[in-house]
Amino acid sequence: MDNQEELRCIGCGAVIQSTDPEKAGYTPQSAIKKGMANDELYCQRCFRLRHYNEIAPVSLSDDDFLRLLSQIRDTKALIVYVVDIFDLNGSLIPGLHRFVGDNPVLLVGNKEDILPRSLHRTRLTDWMRQQVNQAGIRPIATTLVSAKKNHQIEHLLDLIEKYRQNRDVYVVGVTNVGKSTLINQIIALRTGVKDLITTSRFPGTTLDKIEIPLDDGHQLIDTPGIIHEHQMAHVLPAKDLKLVSPQKELKPKTYQLDDSQTIFLGGLGRFDYLNGPHAGFVAYFDNNLKLHRTKLANADHFYQKHLGDLLTPPSKDELDKIPALKRYEFTTEHKSDLVFEGLGWITVPAKVTVAGWAPDGVSVLLRRAMI
Template sequence: MSENEVIVDGEVVHCIGCGAKVQTNDKNALGYTPQSALEKGLKSGEVYCQRCFRLRHYNEIAPVSLSDDDFLKLLTSISETDSLIVYVIDIFDVNGSLIPGLHRFVGHNPVLLVGNKMDVLPASIKKTKVRDWLRQRANAAGIRPVDVELISAKTNFDVDRLLDQIEKYRHGKDVYVVGVTNVGKSTLINSVIRRSTGIKELITTSRFPGTTLDRIDIPLDDGHSIVDTPGIIQPEQMAHHLVGKELNLVTPQKTIKPKVYQLNPEQTLFFGGVARFDYETGDRKHGFTVYAENNLYIHRTKLINADAFYDKQLGHLLTPPSDESRVADFPALERHEFKTTQKSDVVIEGLGWVTVPSGVVVSGWAPKGVSVLIRPAMI
């Protein structure tokens, strides 16, 4: 037992948000909680580590998570169980929320793939098309799910159906819920708790103690458990290049309202300062439909002026990043070129996509490491 762990009444105190062992010494380590916050949490019965507190109250993702070795140990331990894996994906940031080679770690346990955040997709997008597309993306990553479910944990859309599917596939076994950060896993877990136990408030230490660094056990009526594992940070996620209120300007908060831009060749769209889209060559003016957070500032300019405009306006007109102090730390945008042979979506993972016509050359720009890809148009 580490000397840094907080002990109360002979038991280690765990964060009720992520299950980490609470400590007050190392700000950069898992489970850190300021002493004053710890004292308040002990009085209220809800102790959160600083990372979970910031995530809950400020939508801010702190760069503290399990190490690669810890994550490997966690996944390997799951492979030794006989259980159902519920794997939560953000359908608006699929690449950023995929865990490549998941089956190598979870063994032969069946995987139920859950696409969360359906509430942000326009109603014109058919669920069957999204489900088929998500299965294809999973298969390409080496994941063979037994089924694919689409939900919105935020609005409770089809969560009851998901619970029925979990019951169908778990066959009386434990359930492990896995996923990277910012996919809405915690929201889903809280919804599951409300439906499975009737408890409406957030997880409490007395009812659902974090048993180890890497899990929170939620008991089921038959003696088995739903095991909530911590969100794993993927540096490729757009969200990890943003802080505080910047996330709300990039991550869709409500159903997206598509916007059509009539662009001539050699015109550019900036998405705040976090991404860029260039219509490079084509035979004429075309309409390009943008699917992104409704409040994200989009600026149109000429391609020839785009680089100089970005350098001058980043942190000013083009936000996020929110100010000059953030500009210095913000990664450069990388260009990805595509030539379309059919109506397609150019996807900037974690931000949205632009539907483009056939027979054009376009480029998508995103911070280094964030995926930009092309797919057949969803709509």
């Protein structure tokens, strides 16, 4: 296959090869010929993902992703940094400021369509900017989009044109933030070609950088998603990923609680009201995630007894795949959101003490209320 060394899958960017079915880019020789004839060359993994929603693991390491990112430092480019506003801390690329160098960063919050309409968008973008500031990134602009609903994509393109100043554009983000969906929308708006790049809920769909030509000879480059092991998406089995990738606007659920009460978030998290007056708490999670209220004194026993049946996910045959829940305690100074990264949040009143539990490695944090 020497003469086909540089053929690449248009779905994930992997170099096409027909020798090792276990490695990225594998495509049977007959499919290569057919794909070249039709000008639609997909690797077998992308073909199965697109047509049958099957995912096949490939042997790519974090080092492979970081090697690709490190190339950005030596170029002059605009960096479009895509984060999931549903899982901001899980969207942060560790050490990104080292890979960016002196290049400007445009921060893009995706999945805006699932947020309740009552949520303050300006307050959200301010919080996003503060969070990435703490990670060493100073964005030149921050904007919200919905790649899935094609919302604000034209505005994003205007911002890209404003700030790229005759440079290449690198689109970066961790897995599962909707980056490839965003790229597909950009391609569709500019060329009319739909769903060129492989997308799915499965982390790590793009395997190598994908280069899309711009009008002035420069390129828009889609990089592979960095694996962030502390995302809720990496804790869940594939069939439950929909719970961390909501498809519809979140519908709030209000609970009137006395202290010493607990709400379980399926088997993936837990909220304890430890100290304060009778008050209302509003939960914002995927509409299909089942929430269960019980007494705090009974909560540990309830969890052990019902995990895998009443409290799902996980199901009974997947209990060993979910890390043990870790506890985080907070006392609020003002109305706040207790955020379970990648899952949702509960809005709590001022001057109360609460605890949040999430699988070990997944963040629980407190922010000023967004609604």
